[in-house]
Amino acid sequence: MNIKELISEEQIEERVKEMGKEITDYYKEKTDELVAVCVLKGSINFYSDLVKRIDMNVLYNFIQVSSYSGKNTTGRIKVKSWVEESLEGKHVLIVEDVVDTGNTLKYIIKYLERQKPASIEIASAVVKNVYQHGVNVKFPGFDLGDYFILGYGLDYDQKYRNLPYIGYVE
């Protein structure tokens, strides 16, 4: 498979630093504590880098959902694990690697809202087709078109997640 670099390791590092500042500035008037929900597996690298750049108490929480097979969504979200602690009254930041069709996030938000958090916002390393999926990503990293991307947590059939950059398949 021919993989072309699209976003370098240095560009990612720089943008994640900025995003950490944007998120800190946004929340600091509202709360001194944030629950960051990592959507496994793809968000693992972005999550780990981002939380270190947020300058307030960040409580960790993890969920695992998946819906892709190869390059295509199956349209069915499989939940493998879900949040452990109650989110009632908490400010919640969902951390994603990519928002593509938006289906995964719509599903997650619908169920997290039932726990009555004080707020729910989204940070995503990459947002594709930003105006098409109807999900408001308050903290987008990079806006991309319709590439199938991999690396920095993103996979193609579970492979290539450990590439330090974001690439696409030629």
Ligand SMILES: O=P(O)(O)OC[C@H]1O[C@H](OP(=O)(O)OP(=O)(O)O)[C@H](O)[C@@H]1O
């Ligand atoms: O906006 P959507 O079209 O729903 O696509 C985005 C979702 O797809 C990927 O997850 P995937 O199902 O590949 O699971 P993974 O995180 O384990 O790779 C990605 O990590 C997002 O969660």
Ligand code: HPA
């Ligand atoms: O472009 C992508 N790459 C990897 N996983 C994905 N899940 C949704 N879109 C993508």
